[in-house]
Amino acid sequence: MQSVKPIxxxxxxxxxxxxxxxxxxxxxxxxSLLREEEKCVxxxxxxxxxxxxxxxKHLKVMLQAGILTRRTEGTSAYYxxxxxxxxxxxxxxxxxxxxxxxQQARHFRDFTLAxxxxxxx
Amino acid sequence: MQSVKPIxxxxxxxxxxxxxxxxxxxxxxxxSLLREEEKCVxxxxxxxxxxxxxxxKHLKVMLQAGILTRRTEGTSAYYxxxxxxxxxxxxxxxxxxxxxxxQQARHFRDFTLAxxxxxxx
DNA sequence: TAACTTCCTAACCCTATTGTTATTTAGGCA
DNA sequence: TGCCTAAATAACAATAGGGTTAGGAAGTTA
Numbered sequence: 001m002q003s004v005k006p007i008x009x010x011x012x013x014x015x016x017x018x019x020x021x022x023x024x025x026x027x028x029x030x031x032s033l034l035r036e037e038e039k040c041v042x043x044x045x046x047x048x049x050x051x052x053x054x055x056x057k058h059l060k061v062m063l064q065a066g067i068l069t070r071r072t073e074g075t076s077a078y079y080x081x082x083x084x085x086x087x088x089x090x091x092x093x094x095x096x097x098x099x100x101x102x103q104q105a106r107h108f109r110d111f112t113l114a115x116x117x118x119x120x121x
Numbered sequence: 122m123q124s125v126k127p128i129x130x131x132x133x134x135x136x137x138x139x140x141x142x143x144x145x146x147x148x149x150x151x152x153s154l155l156r157e158e159e160k161c162v163x164x165x166x167x168x169x170x171x172x173x174x175x176x177x178k179h180l181k182v183m184l185q186a187g188i189l190t191r192r193t194e195g196t197s198a199y200y201x202x203x204x205x206x207x208x209x210x211x212x213x214x215x216x217x218x219x220x221x222x223x224q225q226a227r228h229f230r231d232f233t234l235a236x237x238x239x240x241x242x
Numbered sequence: 243t244a245a246c247t248t249c250c251t252a253a254c255c256c257t258a259t260t261g262t263t264a265t266t267t268a269g270g271c272a
Numbered sequence: 273t274g275c276c277t278a279a280a281t282a283a284c285a286a287t288a289g290g291g292t293t294a295g296g297a298a299g300t301t302a
Contacts, residue, residue, distance in 0.1 A: 006168075007153040011215065016146045018214050023141035024290080025133045032128040041249060047127075054291055056250055066221055075248040075299045085217050089210060093139050094132065096206050100187055145260080162279060175261055177280055196269045196278040 021065050022089065026050065027058050031067075031086060038071070038080035142186050143210065147171065148179050152188075152207060159192070159201035 021027060026048065033039060033047050041059065045052045059079055062068045069082040081087070142148060147169065154160060154168050162180065166173045180200055183189045190203040202208070 007150060011218075012146045012149050012153075014218050015149055015211060015214055016144050018218070019140045019210075020144035020289095023137050023144045025137045026290080028133050028136055029128065032133075042247090051292065052249070053251080053293080057290080060250085072249095072299095077249060083217070085213060089140075089213065090136060092206060092210065093136055096204070097132075097135050097139065147260085163277090172262065173279070174263080174281080178260085181280080193269095193279095196276095198279060 018065065021061060021067065022086070024058070026054070027062060028090070030055070030058055031062070031081065031090075034068070034079060034081045035087070038078045040073075040076040040078045042076065044079075139186065142182060142188065143207070145179070147175070148183060149211070151176070151179055152183070152202065152211075155189070155200065155202050156208070159199045161194075161197040161199045163197065165200075 029048055030044055033044060039047075041052060041055055044055050044059075048055060059068060059070075063070055063079070067081065067083045067086055068079045071078045071080070150169055151165055154165060160168075162173060162176055165176050165180075169176060180189065180191075184191055184200070188202065188204045188207055189200045192199045192201070
């Protein structure tokens with residue numbers, strides 16, 4: 001056999017949907033707010049400074065994906081992060097972004113050094 | 122202090138952009154094709170059955186994000202995956218998706234068992 | 243019951259992005 | 273030089289997705 005087995009359409013679809021959920025700044029902010037403890041919708045609205053409808057919409061997306069769980073208490077709905085993988089993914093990408101930025105910084109430094117050497121010749 | 126330090130806007134922005142790159146089915150397919158070895162644009166076009174312009178556009182996005190590297194040979198341009206993190210992320214999410222599907226299957230099984238028990242009473 | 247709060251949902255607008263076609267650039271070869 | 277192929281780019285149409293406003297459902301309190 002010469003070629004690698006192609007990735008199934010279903011896998012591609014679900015993978016892209018999962019990453020798509022994490023590709024929205026507002027959802028990342030909400031997830032960040034839920035890092036330590038569950039919060040109700042109203043608390044998230046106040047913290048994010050967006051409309052309540054918007055918060056609910058994003059929460060619904062993450063709830064259906066199994067990232068969050070929902071608990072009602074009176075008229076309030078409390079959400080918490082069910083899936084720790086979410087934070088793990090964010091940490092991995094953050095570390096990678098940091099490494100990339102540091103690398104860029106090194107390029108700048110190396111360039112100034114090279115210039116100095118050139119001048120000293 | 123009562124509240125957790127809010128996540129910086131810059132971090133949210135870059136995180137979302139990175140995940141956004143992985144949220145496109147066509148880009149995931151291209152990445153999958155580059156799992157084992159580098160490939161030129163033409164090979165990717167044939168394998169993905171989309172237009173050459175489309176492939177080039179997606180490649181550019183991933184190139185600028187540092188996920189891919191580019192090498193030219195004659196009139197051909199060869200791309201390969203520079204950042205192994207990409208595959209790691211996909212694997213993590215795939216495992217998580219599999220676990221979720223298995224859990225759903227268990228729910229179906231448990232339900233049939235519960236029914237059987239109900240009937241046997 | 244009435245008023246109030248919390249949250250969800252529907253409908254809409256608007257922007258961002260994907261995929262297409264067409265064009266341009268660049269290298270190989272006659 | 274002219275022709276061919278490969279790849280990048282520009283311009284455009286179509287769609288998806290986020291954010292808003294408005295409305296309604298469910299629960300609490302008077």
